[in-house]
Amino acid sequence: MHTNCHLKAFLVLTFLLISGLELGYLHGASKAPVRAKHGMVASSEKLASQIGIDTLKKGGNAVDAAVAVGFALAVTHPTAGNLGGGGFMMIRFASGETACIDYRETAPAAAGRDVYLDNAGQIIPKASTQGYRASGVPGTAAGLCLAQKKYGRLSLKEAIQPAIDLAEQGFLVSDHLSDSLRAAAPLLELFPESRRVYLNNGEYFEAGSTLIQKDLARSLKTIRDEGADGFYRGEVAAKIAATYEPHGRWMTLEDLQKYEPKLRTPLRGSYRGYDVITMPPPSSGGTVLLEMLNALEGFNVSGIGAGSSRTIHLMTEVMRHAFRDRAELMGDTDFVKVPTSQLILKSYASEFRKKFDPEKASDSLALPARVLPAAEASETTHFSVVDKDGNAVANTYTLNGGYGSGVTIEGTGILMNNQMDDFSSKPGAPNAYGLIQGEANAIARGKRPLSAMTPTFLLREGKLFLVIGSPGGPTIISTVLQVIVNLVDFGFTIQQAIDAPRFHHQWLPDELRMENQGFSEDVTKALEARGHRLALRGFMGDAEGILLEPKTGMRLGASDPRGDGQTIGY
Ligand code: DON
Numbered sequence: 001m002h003t004n005c006h007l008k009a010f011l012v013l014t015f016l017l018i019s020g021l022e023l024g025y026l027h028g029a030s031k032a033p034v035r036a037k038h039g040m041v042a043s044s045e046k047l048a049s050q051i052g053i054d055t056l057k058k059g060g061n062a063v064d065a066a067v068a069v070g071f072a073l074a075v076t077h078p079t080a081g082n083l084g085g086g087g088f089m090m091i092r093f094a095s096g097e098t099a100c101i102d103y104r105e106t107a108p109a110a111a112g113r114d115v116y117l118d119n120a121g122q123i124i125p126k127a128s129t130q131g132y133r134a135s136g137v138p139g140t141a142a143g144l145c146l147a148q149k150k151y152g153r154l155s156l157k158e159a160i161q162p163a164i165d166l167a168e169q170g171f172l173v174s175d176h177l178s179d180s181l182r183a184a185a186p187l188l189e190l191f192p193e194s195r196r197v198y199l200n201n202g203e204y205f206e207a208g209s210t211l212i213q214k215d216l217a218r219s220l221k222t223i224r225d226e227g228a229d230g231f232y233r234g235e236v237a238a239k240i241a242a243t244y245e246p247h248g249r250w251m252t253l254e255d256l257q258k259y260e261p262k263l264r265t266p267l268r269g270s271y272r273g274y275d276v277i278t279m280p281p282p283s284s285g286g287t288v289l290l291e292m293l294n295a296l297e298g299f300n301v302s303g304i305g306a307g308s309s310r311t312i313h314l315m316t317e318v319m320r321h322a323f324r325d326r327a328e329l330m331g332d333t334d335f336v337k338v339p340t341s342q343l344i345l346k347s348y349a350s351e352f353r354k355k356f357d358p359e360k361a362s363d364s365l366a367l368p369a370r371v372l373p374a375a376e377a378s379e380t381t382h383f384s385v386v387d388k389d390g391n392a393v394a395n396t397y398t399l400n401g402g403y404g405s406g407v408t409i410e411g412t413g414i415l416m417n418n419q420m421d422d423f424s425s426k427p428g429a430p431n432a433y434g435l436i437q438g439e440a441n442a443i444a445r446g447k448r449p450l451s452a453m454t455p456t457f458l459l460r461e462g463k464l465f466l467v468i469g470s471p472g473g474p475t476i477i478s479t480v481l482q483v484i485v486n487l488v489d490f491g492f493t494i495q496q497a498i499d500a501p502r503f504h505h506q507w508l509p510d511e512l513r514m515e516n517q518g519f520s521e522d523v524t525k526a527l528e529a530r531g532h533r534l535a536l537r538g539f540m541g542d543a544e545g546i547l548l549e550p551k552t553g554m555r556l557g558a559s560d561p562r563g564d565g566q567t568i569g570y
Helices: 002-019 046-057 062-076 140-151 156-169 175-183 192-198 214-226 234-244 253-258 285-296 309-329 346-354 475-488 494-499 521-529
Strands: 034-036 040-043 086-092 098-103 262-264 267-271 274-278 380-386 392-398 456-460 463-468 512-515 534-537 544-548 555-559 566-569
Touching (some): 034 040, 034 566, 040 046, 040 555, 046 062, 046 156, 046 566, 062 156, 062 214, 062 380, 086 456, 214 234, 234 253, 267 285, 285 346, 309 475, 309 512, 392 456, 456 475, 475 494, 512 521, 521 534, 555 566
Antiparallel strands (some): 086 098, 380 392, 463 544, 544 555
Protein backbone atom coordinates (compact mmCIF):
# COMPACT_ATOMS: atom_id res chain seq x y z
CA MET A 1 0.00 0.00 0.00
CA HIS A 2 2.70 2.38 1.14
CA THR A 3 5.01 1.50 -1.72
CA ASN A 4 2.12 1.82 -4.09
CA CYS A 5 1.55 5.38 -2.89
CA HIS A 6 5.17 6.27 -3.32
CA LEU A 7 5.18 4.80 -6.76
CA LYS A 8 2.10 6.81 -7.69
CA ALA A 9 3.61 10.00 -6.31
CA PHE A 10 6.80 9.31 -8.23
CA LEU A 11 4.91 8.71 -11.46
CA VAL A 12 2.81 11.84 -11.02
CA LEU A 13 5.88 13.96 -10.30
CA THR A 14 7.75 12.49 -13.26
CA PHE A 15 4.77 13.20 -15.47
CA LEU A 16 4.60 16.78 -14.24
CA LEU A 17 8.30 17.31 -14.80
CA ILE A 18 8.23 15.80 -18.26
CA SER A 19 5.17 17.74 -19.29
CA GLY A 20 6.66 20.93 -17.89
CA LEU A 21 3.87 21.48 -15.39
CA GLU A 22 4.56 23.20 -12.12
CA LEU A 23 2.48 22.71 -9.03
CA GLY A 24 1.77 26.37 -8.54
CA TYR A 25 -0.65 26.56 -5.64
CA LEU A 26 0.15 25.83 -2.04
CA HIS A 27 -3.37 25.71 -0.71
CA GLY A 28 -4.95 22.44 0.20
CA ALA A 29 -8.30 21.05 -0.78
CA SER A 30 -11.36 23.27 -0.72
CA LYS A 31 -14.53 22.30 1.07
CA ALA A 32 -17.36 21.07 -1.11
CA PRO A 33 -19.64 23.74 -2.59
CA VAL A 34 -23.06 24.27 -1.00
CA ARG A 35 -25.54 22.09 -2.91
CA ALA A 36 -29.27 22.64 -3.33
CA LYS A 37 -32.05 21.82 -5.71
CA HIS A 38 -34.26 24.89 -5.79
CA GLY A 39 -32.86 28.27 -4.93
CA MET A 40 -29.57 29.68 -3.75
CA VAL A 41 -28.12 32.94 -2.47
CA ALA A 42 -24.40 33.64 -2.14
CA SER A 43 -23.70 36.96 -0.42
CA SER A 44 -21.03 38.46 1.77
CA GLU A 45 -23.13 38.36 4.95
CA LYS A 46 -25.13 35.46 6.33
CA LEU A 47 -28.25 37.27 7.64
CA ALA A 48 -28.68 38.86 4.23
CA SER A 49 -28.26 35.48 2.47
CA GLN A 50 -30.92 34.03 4.78
CA ILE A 51 -33.31 36.89 3.96
CA GLY A 52 -32.78 36.12 0.28
CA ILE A 53 -33.64 32.47 0.82
CA ASP A 54 -36.72 33.35 2.92
CA THR A 55 -37.88 35.63 0.10
CA LEU A 56 -37.50 32.80 -2.43
CA LYS A 57 -39.40 30.40 -0.18
CA LYS A 58 -42.22 32.94 0.15
CA GLY A 59 -42.72 32.73 -3.61
CA GLY A 60 -40.44 35.54 -4.65
CA ASN A 61 -38.31 35.20 -7.75
CA ALA A 62 -34.56 35.83 -8.02
CA VAL A 63 -35.16 39.59 -8.45
CA ASP A 64 -37.32 39.81 -5.32
CA ALA A 65 -34.63 37.95 -3.42
CA ALA A 66 -31.87 40.16 -4.83
CA VAL A 67 -33.75 43.32 -3.86
CA ALA A 68 -34.32 41.93 -0.36
CA VAL A 69 -30.61 41.04 -0.06
CA GLY A 70 -29.63 44.48 -1.38
CA PHE A 71 -31.67 46.29 1.28
CA ALA A 72 -30.58 43.83 4.00
CA LEU A 73 -26.86 44.32 3.29
CA ALA A 74 -27.40 48.07 3.74
CA VAL A 75 -28.22 47.15 7.35
CA THR A 76 -25.88 44.24 8.12
CA HIS A 77 -22.84 44.98 5.94
CA PRO A 78 -22.35 48.74 6.21
CA THR A 79 -18.85 48.73 4.74
CA ALA A 80 -20.35 48.18 1.30
CA GLY A 81 -24.03 47.35 1.50
CA ASN A 82 -25.78 50.63 1.01
CA LEU A 83 -28.47 53.14 0.26
CA GLY A 84 -25.90 55.89 -0.24
CA GLY A 85 -24.01 54.21 -3.10
CA GLY A 86 -24.73 52.57 -6.41
CA GLY A 87 -24.15 49.52 -8.55
CA PHE A 88 -25.23 47.22 -11.31
CA MET A 89 -27.78 44.43 -11.45
CA MET A 90 -27.65 41.85 -14.22
CA ILE A 91 -30.67 39.59 -14.58
CA ARG A 92 -30.96 36.44 -16.63
CA PHE A 93 -34.50 35.12 -16.87
CA ALA A 94 -35.27 31.44 -17.25
CA SER A 95 -36.86 32.43 -20.59
CA GLY A 96 -33.37 33.30 -21.86
CA GLU A 97 -33.91 37.06 -21.81
CA THR A 98 -31.53 39.33 -19.98
CA ALA A 99 -31.77 42.72 -18.35
CA CYS A 100 -29.23 45.05 -16.89
CA ILE A 101 -29.96 47.88 -14.48
CA ASP A 102 -27.28 50.55 -14.15
CA TYR A 103 -27.79 52.37 -10.87
CA ARG A 104 -24.31 53.85 -10.72
CA GLU A 105 -23.87 57.22 -9.01
CA THR A 106 -23.71 60.41 -11.07
CA ALA A 107 -21.54 63.50 -10.59
CA PRO A 108 -23.59 66.26 -8.92
CA ALA A 109 -24.05 69.55 -10.77
CA ALA A 110 -21.50 71.22 -8.49
CA ALA A 111 -18.80 68.89 -9.81
CA GLY A 112 -16.74 69.91 -12.80
CA ARG A 113 -13.71 68.58 -14.55
CA ASP A 114 -11.16 70.18 -12.20
CA VAL A 115 -13.13 70.09 -9.00
CA TYR A 116 -10.42 68.14 -7.13
CA LEU A 117 -7.55 70.36 -8.26
CA ASP A 118 -6.11 73.34 -6.43
CA ASN A 119 -5.15 76.62 -8.12
CA ALA A 120 -1.80 75.18 -9.11
CA GLY A 121 -3.53 72.28 -10.85
CA GLN A 122 -2.47 69.78 -8.21
CA ILE A 123 -4.81 67.16 -6.76
CA ILE A 124 -6.22 68.20 -3.37
CA PRO A 125 -5.37 65.24 -1.13
CA LYS A 126 -8.36 63.10 -0.08
CA ALA A 127 -10.93 65.48 -1.61
CA SER A 128 -12.32 62.74 -3.86
CA THR A 129 -12.03 59.96 -1.29
CA GLN A 130 -13.14 61.40 2.04
CA GLY A 131 -15.87 63.66 3.29
CA TYR A 132 -18.66 65.61 1.69
CA ARG A 133 -17.30 66.31 -1.76
CA ALA A 134 -16.31 62.69 -2.41
CA SER A 135 -19.88 61.53 -3.03
CA GLY A 136 -21.77 61.05 -6.24
CA VAL A 137 -25.58 61.12 -6.32
CA PRO A 138 -26.60 57.67 -5.00
CA GLY A 139 -28.39 55.20 -7.26
CA THR A 140 -29.15 52.22 -5.03
CA ALA A 141 -32.69 53.09 -3.91
CA ALA A 142 -33.70 53.89 -7.49
CA GLY A 143 -32.06 50.76 -8.89
CA LEU A 144 -33.51 48.32 -6.39
CA CYS A 145 -37.01 49.85 -6.60
CA LEU A 146 -36.92 49.71 -10.39
CA ALA A 147 -35.80 46.07 -10.37
CA GLN A 148 -38.58 45.19 -7.96
CA LYS A 149 -41.30 47.02 -9.85
CA LYS A 150 -40.32 45.82 -13.29
CA TYR A 151 -39.24 42.27 -12.66
CA GLY A 152 -40.28 41.22 -9.15
CA ARG A 153 -43.20 39.01 -8.25
CA LEU A 154 -43.75 40.21 -4.68
CA SER A 155 -44.43 43.74 -3.46
CA LEU A 156 -41.69 46.21 -2.57
CA LYS A 157 -42.97 46.02 0.98
CA GLU A 158 -42.34 42.29 1.15
CA ALA A 159 -38.82 42.68 -0.19
CA ILE A 160 -37.83 45.54 2.09
CA GLN A 161 -39.56 44.66 5.37
CA PRO A 162 -36.94 42.11 6.53
CA ALA A 163 -34.26 44.83 6.26
CA ILE A 164 -36.47 47.24 8.23
CA ASP A 165 -36.94 44.63 10.97
CA LEU A 166 -33.20 44.03 11.22
CA ALA A 167 -32.50 47.75 11.44
CA GLU A 168 -35.26 48.41 13.95
CA GLN A 169 -34.88 45.43 16.22
CA GLY A 170 -31.14 45.10 15.75
CA PHE A 171 -28.96 42.10 15.12
CA LEU A 172 -25.95 40.55 16.82
CA VAL A 173 -22.66 42.06 15.76
CA SER A 174 -20.29 39.39 14.39
CA ASP A 175 -16.54 39.34 15.05
CA HIS A 176 -16.05 40.33 11.44
CA LEU A 177 -18.34 43.37 11.66
CA SER A 178 -16.93 44.45 15.01
CA ASP A 179 -13.37 44.34 13.62
CA SER A 180 -14.40 46.05 10.41
CA LEU A 181 -16.09 48.96 12.21
CA ARG A 182 -13.15 49.38 14.55
CA ALA A 183 -10.72 49.37 11.62
CA ALA A 184 -12.78 52.10 9.96
CA ALA A 185 -12.69 54.31 13.08
CA PRO A 186 -10.01 56.68 11.73
CA LEU A 187 -12.41 57.57 8.89
CA LEU A 188 -15.75 57.37 10.67
CA GLU A 189 -14.76 59.40 13.72
CA LEU A 190 -14.11 62.41 11.51
CA PHE A 191 -17.87 62.80 11.09
CA PRO A 192 -19.98 63.14 14.28
CA GLU A 193 -23.06 61.39 12.85
CA SER A 194 -20.97 58.44 11.65
CA ARG A 195 -19.22 58.28 15.01
CA ARG A 196 -22.59 58.17 16.76
CA VAL A 197 -24.17 55.55 14.49
CA TYR A 198 -21.28 53.23 13.63
CA LEU A 199 -18.80 53.69 16.46
CA ASN A 200 -21.34 53.77 19.27
CA ASN A 201 -20.13 57.26 20.17
CA GLY A 202 -16.58 56.01 20.50
CA GLU A 203 -17.49 52.99 22.67
CA TYR A 204 -17.44 50.67 19.62
CA PHE A 205 -19.71 47.72 18.98
CA GLU A 206 -18.23 44.60 20.52
CA ALA A 207 -18.86 41.23 18.91
CA GLY A 208 -22.06 39.85 20.44
CA SER A 209 -23.58 43.26 21.10
CA THR A 210 -26.74 44.37 19.29
CA LEU A 211 -26.61 46.95 16.51
CA ILE A 212 -29.88 48.87 16.29
CA GLN A 213 -30.28 51.47 13.52
CA LYS A 214 -33.57 53.33 14.11
CA ASP A 215 -32.82 56.16 11.69
CA LEU A 216 -31.94 53.75 8.92
CA ALA A 217 -35.15 51.81 9.66
CA ARG A 218 -37.10 55.05 9.20
CA SER A 219 -35.40 55.78 5.87
CA LEU A 220 -36.14 52.25 4.69
CA LYS A 221 -39.78 52.62 5.73
CA THR A 222 -40.08 55.79 3.68
CA ILE A 223 -38.78 53.87 0.66
CA ARG A 224 -41.13 50.98 1.44
CA ASP A 225 -44.11 53.36 1.49
CA GLU A 226 -43.18 55.78 -1.28
CA GLY A 227 -40.82 53.78 -3.51
CA ALA A 228 -37.78 55.57 -4.94
CA ASP A 229 -39.47 58.93 -4.31
CA GLY A 230 -39.05 58.13 -0.63
CA PHE A 231 -35.32 58.65 -1.18
CA TYR A 232 -35.09 61.21 -3.99
CA ARG A 233 -37.95 63.55 -2.97
CA GLY A 234 -39.51 64.22 0.43
CA GLU A 235 -37.95 64.06 3.85
CA VAL A 236 -34.88 61.88 3.17
CA ALA A 237 -33.90 64.00 0.17
CA ALA A 238 -34.35 67.16 2.21
CA LYS A 239 -32.01 65.79 4.88
CA ILE A 240 -29.41 64.85 2.27
CA ALA A 241 -29.53 68.31 0.69
CA ALA A 242 -29.39 69.96 4.14
CA THR A 243 -26.25 67.98 5.01
CA TYR A 244 -24.50 69.28 1.89
CA GLU A 245 -25.81 72.84 2.17
CA PRO A 246 -22.87 74.08 4.29
CA HIS A 247 -20.40 72.19 2.09
CA GLY A 248 -20.70 74.27 -1.06
CA ARG A 249 -24.20 72.81 -1.75
CA TRP A 250 -22.35 69.81 -3.18
CA MET A 251 -25.50 67.71 -3.54
CA THR A 252 -28.84 69.45 -4.00
CA LEU A 253 -32.50 68.47 -4.16
CA GLU A 254 -32.30 68.99 -7.88
CA ASP A 255 -29.39 66.54 -8.21
CA LEU A 256 -31.43 63.96 -6.33
CA GLN A 257 -34.62 64.54 -8.28
CA LYS A 258 -32.78 64.24 -11.56
CA TYR A 259 -31.21 60.88 -10.75
CA GLU A 260 -32.38 58.01 -12.90
CA PRO A 261 -31.30 54.40 -13.17
CA LYS A 262 -30.74 53.19 -16.73
CA LEU A 263 -31.52 49.98 -18.49
CA ARG A 264 -28.46 48.85 -20.44
CA THR A 265 -27.88 46.12 -22.97
CA PRO A 266 -25.47 43.54 -21.58
CA LEU A 267 -22.28 42.75 -23.50
CA ARG A 268 -22.02 39.32 -25.03
CA GLY A 269 -19.00 37.27 -25.91
CA SER A 270 -17.77 33.72 -25.65
CA TYR A 271 -14.96 31.73 -24.11
CA ARG A 272 -14.09 28.23 -25.30
CA GLY A 273 -17.68 27.51 -26.26
CA TYR A 274 -19.32 29.16 -23.23
CA ASP A 275 -21.40 32.30 -23.78
CA VAL A 276 -20.42 35.20 -21.57
CA ILE A 277 -23.01 37.83 -20.65
CA THR A 278 -21.47 40.70 -18.78
CA MET A 279 -21.58 44.33 -17.71
CA PRO A 280 -21.42 47.08 -20.36
CA PRO A 281 -20.29 50.70 -19.77
CA PRO A 282 -20.27 52.68 -17.54
CA SER A 283 -18.43 49.69 -16.16
CA SER A 284 -15.18 48.77 -17.79
CA GLY A 285 -15.63 45.30 -16.27
CA GLY A 286 -17.35 43.44 -19.08
CA THR A 287 -15.25 44.97 -21.86
CA VAL A 288 -11.95 44.25 -20.11
CA LEU A 289 -13.11 40.76 -19.13
CA LEU A 290 -14.07 39.88 -22.72
CA GLU A 291 -10.82 41.30 -24.09
CA MET A 292 -8.88 39.13 -21.66
CA LEU A 293 -10.91 35.97 -22.30
CA ASN A 294 -10.63 36.45 -26.08
CA ALA A 295 -6.87 36.79 -25.83
CA LEU A 296 -6.50 33.80 -23.52
CA GLU A 297 -8.41 31.58 -25.91
CA GLY A 298 -5.31 31.54 -28.08
CA PHE A 299 -3.27 29.78 -25.39
CA ASN A 300 -3.63 26.26 -24.10
CA VAL A 301 -3.66 27.29 -20.44
CA SER A 302 -5.20 24.02 -19.28
CA GLY A 303 -2.21 22.22 -20.79
CA ILE A 304 0.21 24.58 -19.08
CA GLY A 305 -1.38 24.15 -15.67
CA ALA A 306 -3.14 26.06 -12.93
CA GLY A 307 -0.92 28.36 -10.93
CA SER A 308 2.19 27.74 -13.02
CA SER A 309 4.45 30.70 -13.71
CA ARG A 310 3.80 30.41 -17.45
CA THR A 311 0.02 30.55 -17.02
CA ILE A 312 0.34 33.50 -14.63
CA HIS A 313 2.71 35.21 -17.07
CA LEU A 314 0.31 34.82 -19.99
CA MET A 315 -2.66 35.98 -17.95
CA THR A 316 -0.65 38.94 -16.66
CA GLU A 317 0.22 40.06 -20.18
CA VAL A 318 -3.41 39.76 -21.17
CA MET A 319 -4.41 41.89 -18.15
CA ARG A 320 -1.72 44.47 -18.90
CA HIS A 321 -2.98 45.02 -22.45
CA ALA A 322 -6.68 45.09 -21.60
CA PHE A 323 -6.18 47.44 -18.64
CA ARG A 324 -4.29 49.85 -20.87
CA ASP A 325 -7.39 50.06 -23.05
CA ARG A 326 -9.44 50.70 -19.94
CA ALA A 327 -7.17 53.55 -18.88
CA GLU A 328 -6.90 55.19 -22.26
CA LEU A 329 -10.29 54.68 -23.82
CA MET A 330 -13.08 54.00 -21.37
CA GLY A 331 -15.66 56.19 -19.66
CA ASP A 332 -19.41 56.73 -19.44
CA THR A 333 -20.70 56.08 -22.96
CA ASP A 334 -23.58 58.53 -22.43
CA PHE A 335 -20.87 61.21 -22.52
CA VAL A 336 -17.95 59.85 -24.53
CA LYS A 337 -17.50 57.48 -27.43
CA VAL A 338 -15.84 54.19 -26.50
CA PRO A 339 -15.04 51.63 -29.23
CA THR A 340 -16.49 48.81 -27.11
CA SER A 341 -17.77 46.72 -29.99
CA GLN A 342 -14.29 46.71 -31.57
CA LEU A 343 -12.46 46.04 -28.33
CA ILE A 344 -14.45 42.89 -27.69
CA LEU A 345 -13.88 41.40 -31.13
CA LYS A 346 -11.87 38.17 -31.25
CA SER A 347 -9.83 39.62 -34.11
CA TYR A 348 -8.66 42.51 -31.90
CA ALA A 349 -7.50 40.10 -29.19
CA SER A 350 -5.68 37.88 -31.64
CA GLU A 351 -3.85 40.96 -32.88
CA PHE A 352 -2.63 42.09 -29.46
CA ARG A 353 -1.92 38.54 -28.35
CA LYS A 354 0.67 38.29 -31.12
CA LYS A 355 2.45 41.34 -29.78
CA PHE A 356 3.58 40.04 -26.45
CA ASP A 357 6.40 37.70 -25.64
CA PRO A 358 5.02 34.36 -24.46
CA GLU A 359 8.01 34.01 -22.14
CA LYS A 360 8.99 37.49 -20.91
CA ALA A 361 7.21 40.42 -19.27
CA SER A 362 6.52 43.42 -21.48
CA ASP A 363 7.10 46.98 -20.38
CA SER A 364 3.78 48.73 -19.72
CA LEU A 365 5.13 52.05 -20.93
CA ALA A 366 6.46 50.62 -24.18
CA LEU A 367 3.49 48.62 -25.45
CA PRO A 368 3.05 48.73 -29.21
CA ALA A 369 0.39 51.06 -30.60
CA ARG A 370 -3.11 49.72 -30.50
CA VAL A 371 -4.60 48.59 -33.82
CA LEU A 372 -8.37 48.55 -33.59
CA PRO A 373 -10.22 46.49 -36.17
CA ALA A 374 -12.65 48.39 -38.40
CA ALA A 375 -15.90 49.20 -36.60
CA GLU A 376 -18.52 46.55 -37.16
CA ALA A 377 -21.86 47.44 -38.63
CA SER A 378 -23.09 46.71 -36.46
CA GLU A 379 -15.47 48.06 -0.77
CA THR A 380 -18.12 46.82 -2.84
CA THR A 381 -20.10 43.71 -2.39
CA HIS A 382 -21.44 41.16 -4.82
CA PHE A 383 -24.26 38.69 -4.46
CA SER A 384 -25.57 35.97 -6.71
CA VAL A 385 -29.08 34.55 -6.63
CA VAL A 386 -30.74 31.69 -8.51
CA ASP A 387 -34.38 30.78 -7.97
CA LYS A 388 -36.21 27.49 -8.43
CA ASP A 389 -37.27 28.37 -11.98
CA GLY A 390 -33.74 29.19 -13.06
CA ASN A 391 -34.00 33.00 -13.04
CA ALA A 392 -30.76 34.52 -11.85
CA VAL A 393 -29.36 37.81 -10.58
CA ALA A 394 -25.74 38.94 -10.39
CA ASN A 395 -25.58 42.18 -8.43
CA THR A 396 -22.52 44.20 -7.47
CA TYR A 397 -23.00 47.45 -5.57
CA THR A 398 -20.73 49.68 -3.60
CA LEU A 399 -19.88 52.77 -1.60
CA ASN A 400 -16.47 52.51 -3.32
CA GLY A 401 -14.04 52.46 -0.38
CA GLY A 402 -15.01 50.65 2.83
CA TYR A 403 -17.65 52.88 4.51
CA GLY A 404 -17.44 55.21 1.50
CA SER A 405 -16.82 58.90 2.20
CA GLY A 406 -17.33 58.36 5.94
CA VAL A 407 -20.25 60.83 5.94
CA THR A 408 -23.60 59.72 7.36
CA ILE A 409 -26.58 61.94 6.54
CA GLU A 410 -27.93 63.16 9.87
CA GLY A 411 -31.02 61.40 11.10
CA THR A 412 -31.20 58.91 8.20
CA GLY A 413 -28.58 56.25 8.91
CA ILE A 414 -27.47 56.66 5.29
CA LEU A 415 -23.72 56.38 4.78
CA MET A 416 -22.57 58.13 1.62
CA ASN A 417 -20.27 56.85 -1.10
CA ASN A 418 -16.89 58.19 -2.26
CA GLN A 419 -17.50 57.12 -5.85
CA MET A 420 -16.23 60.45 -7.28
CA ASP A 421 -12.72 59.02 -6.87
CA ASP A 422 -13.51 56.56 -9.68
CA PHE A 423 -13.37 59.49 -12.12
CA SER A 424 -9.99 60.79 -13.28
CA SER A 425 -9.50 63.74 -10.90
CA LYS A 426 -6.65 64.65 -13.21
CA PRO A 427 -6.13 62.54 -16.30
CA GLY A 428 -2.89 60.63 -15.89
CA ALA A 429 -2.76 60.83 -12.07
CA PRO A 430 -3.51 57.64 -10.09
CA ASN A 431 -6.69 57.30 -8.04
CA ALA A 432 -7.07 55.39 -4.75
CA TYR A 433 -6.64 52.09 -6.61
CA GLY A 434 -3.53 53.33 -8.39
CA LEU A 435 -5.53 53.41 -11.62
CA ILE A 436 -4.37 55.85 -14.23
CA GLN A 437 -7.39 57.03 -16.18
CA GLY A 438 -7.86 59.20 -19.20
CA GLU A 439 -9.90 61.97 -20.74
CA ALA A 440 -12.83 59.66 -21.43
CA ASN A 441 -13.33 59.37 -17.67
CA ALA A 442 -12.95 63.07 -16.81
CA ILE A 443 -15.58 64.54 -14.47
CA ALA A 444 -18.71 66.15 -15.92
CA ARG A 445 -22.08 67.01 -14.41
CA GLY A 446 -24.46 64.07 -14.46
CA LYS A 447 -21.77 61.72 -15.77
CA ARG A 448 -21.18 58.29 -14.22
CA PRO A 449 -17.65 57.43 -13.07
CA LEU A 450 -16.06 54.48 -14.85
CA SER A 451 -16.44 51.30 -12.82
CA ALA A 452 -14.74 47.93 -12.75
CA MET A 453 -17.70 46.05 -11.32
CA THR A 454 -18.30 42.91 -13.34
CA PRO A 455 -21.50 41.01 -12.54
CA THR A 456 -21.41 38.20 -15.09
CA PHE A 457 -23.23 35.10 -16.34
CA LEU A 458 -21.78 32.18 -18.25
CA LEU A 459 -24.00 29.94 -20.36
CA ARG A 460 -23.19 26.46 -21.53
CA GLU A 461 -25.08 25.20 -24.55
CA GLY A 462 -27.45 28.09 -24.09
CA LYS A 463 -28.24 27.23 -20.50
CA LEU A 464 -27.27 29.20 -17.41
CA PHE A 465 -24.00 27.79 -16.04
CA LEU A 466 -22.50 30.43 -13.74
CA VAL A 467 -23.49 33.56 -11.81
CA ILE A 468 -20.42 35.42 -10.56
CA GLY A 469 -18.99 38.72 -9.35
CA SER A 470 -16.79 40.24 -6.68
CA PRO A 471 -15.68 43.48 -5.00
CA GLY A 472 -12.08 44.66 -5.20
CA GLY A 473 -11.86 47.78 -7.38
CA PRO A 474 -9.88 46.96 -10.54
CA THR A 475 -9.01 43.51 -9.14
CA ILE A 476 -12.70 42.66 -9.60
CA ILE A 477 -12.14 42.05 -13.30
CA SER A 478 -9.09 39.86 -12.68
CA THR A 479 -10.97 37.95 -10.00
CA VAL A 480 -13.90 37.20 -12.31
CA LEU A 481 -11.45 36.23 -15.06
CA GLN A 482 -9.63 33.81 -12.76
CA VAL A 483 -12.79 32.18 -11.45
CA ILE A 484 -13.89 31.58 -15.06
CA VAL A 485 -10.49 30.22 -16.15
CA ASN A 486 -10.31 28.01 -13.05
CA LEU A 487 -13.69 26.51 -13.91
CA VAL A 488 -13.44 26.27 -17.69
CA ASP A 489 -9.76 25.49 -18.21
CA PHE A 490 -8.80 23.72 -15.02
CA GLY A 491 -12.02 21.92 -14.14
CA PHE A 492 -12.08 23.22 -10.56
CA THR A 493 -15.26 23.13 -8.50
CA ILE A 494 -16.89 26.50 -7.88
CA GLN A 495 -15.44 26.53 -4.35
CA GLN A 496 -11.93 25.68 -5.58
CA ALA A 497 -12.23 28.25 -8.36
CA ILE A 498 -13.05 30.93 -5.78
CA ASP A 499 -10.51 29.76 -3.18
CA ALA A 500 -7.50 29.63 -5.53
CA PRO A 501 -4.91 32.37 -4.91
CA ARG A 502 -5.25 35.45 -7.10
CA PHE A 503 -3.07 37.85 -9.01
CA HIS A 504 -3.68 41.09 -10.85
CA HIS A 505 -2.01 43.44 -13.30
CA GLN A 506 -3.62 46.74 -14.32
CA TRP A 507 -1.07 48.10 -16.83
CA LEU A 508 0.09 50.86 -14.45
CA PRO A 509 1.68 50.71 -11.99
CA ASP A 510 3.72 48.12 -13.88
CA GLU A 511 3.62 45.49 -11.19
CA LEU A 512 2.18 42.03 -10.85
CA ARG A 513 0.19 41.96 -7.63
CA MET A 514 -0.04 38.53 -6.09
CA GLU A 515 -1.76 37.40 -2.94
CA ASN A 516 0.94 36.73 -0.39
CA GLN A 517 -0.46 33.36 0.55
CA GLY A 518 -0.92 30.47 -1.80
CA PHE A 519 1.78 30.83 -4.44
CA SER A 520 4.94 28.78 -4.08
CA GLU A 521 8.33 30.45 -4.03
CA ASP A 522 9.28 28.52 -7.18
CA VAL A 523 6.49 30.28 -9.00
CA THR A 524 7.19 33.79 -7.69
CA LYS A 525 10.90 33.38 -8.48
CA ALA A 526 10.11 32.10 -11.98
CA LEU A 527 7.87 35.11 -12.59
CA GLU A 528 10.62 37.47 -11.50
CA ALA A 529 12.97 35.67 -13.83
CA ARG A 530 10.52 36.40 -16.64
CA GLY A 531 10.87 40.08 -15.84
CA HIS A 532 7.73 40.72 -13.76
CA ARG A 533 7.95 43.14 -10.85
CA LEU A 534 6.05 41.44 -8.06
CA ALA A 535 4.04 43.18 -5.37
CA LEU A 536 2.92 40.69 -2.75
CA ARG A 537 -0.33 41.79 -1.15
CA GLY A 538 -3.08 40.60 1.15
CA PHE A 539 -6.34 39.15 -0.10
CA MET A 540 -8.00 40.27 -3.30
CA GLY A 541 -11.76 40.22 -3.74
CA ASP A 542 -14.70 38.48 -2.12
CA ALA A 543 -16.29 36.46 -4.92
CA GLU A 544 -19.76 34.98 -4.49
CA GLY A 545 -20.74 32.45 -7.12
CA ILE A 546 -23.41 29.96 -8.06
CA LEU A 547 -22.93 27.29 -10.69
CA LEU A 548 -25.66 25.15 -12.22
CA GLU A 549 -24.48 21.59 -12.68
CA PRO A 550 -25.13 20.89 -16.37
CA LYS A 551 -26.37 17.31 -15.98
CA THR A 552 -28.58 17.68 -12.93
CA GLY A 553 -29.39 21.38 -12.73
CA MET A 554 -28.31 21.28 -9.08
CA ARG A 555 -27.23 24.66 -7.74
CA LEU A 556 -23.66 24.59 -6.43
CA GLY A 557 -22.66 27.73 -4.59
CA ALA A 558 -19.60 29.12 -2.91
CA SER A 559 -18.70 32.15 -0.84
CA ASP A 560 -15.18 33.47 -0.78
CA PRO A 561 -13.09 32.32 2.22
CA ARG A 562 -11.45 35.77 2.10
CA GLY A 563 -14.65 37.35 3.43
CA ASP A 564 -17.38 36.53 5.93
CA GLY A 565 -19.99 35.52 3.40
CA GLN A 566 -22.30 32.57 3.35
CA THR A 567 -24.01 30.64 0.63
CA ILE A 568 -27.39 29.18 1.52
CA GLY A 569 -29.59 26.97 -0.63
CA TYR A 570 -32.81 25.02 -0.28
O1 DON B 1 -16.87 50.72 -9.30
C1 DON B 1 -15.72 50.38 -9.03
O2 DON B 1 -14.96 49.89 -9.83
C2 DON B 1 -15.20 50.60 -7.62
N1 DON B 1 -15.85 51.73 -7.02
C3 DON B 1 -15.38 49.35 -6.84
C4 DON B 1 -14.84 49.48 -5.43
C5 DON B 1 -14.60 48.20 -4.76
O3 DON B 1 -14.74 47.15 -5.33
C6 DON B 1 -14.12 48.28 -3.36
N2 DON B 1 -14.11 46.99 -2.76
N3 DON B 1 -13.22 46.38 -2.33
